[in-house]
Amino acid sequence: MPKVRVQQFHETDDEFHELGGLQVIDLTEVELTALQDHDGEITWLEGRRGYFGLADEEHVKK
Incomplete structure (x- = not known):
């Protein structure tokens, strides 16, 4: 699984x-x-039960 830098979000009143700072997490290919596919915009990820957006397109080096 690729490690990528993301920002997590919480939705209130549209x-x-x-939520906090940038995170480096392992994402599945899906x-x-x-x-x-959403050009890094805020997207619901069902498996993580949350909204995320890509902080950058590059994978984080190990």
Whole structure:
């Protein structure tokens, strides 16, 4: 699974608010594809039960 830098969001009253700082997490190929298909915009990831957006397109080096 690729490690990528993401920002997690919380939705209230049709607005998104950042939850904490940037995170580096392992995404499945399906999750990464979902974020890339939405051009890195805030996207619901069902497996993680949350909203995420890509902080950058590059994979984090190990």
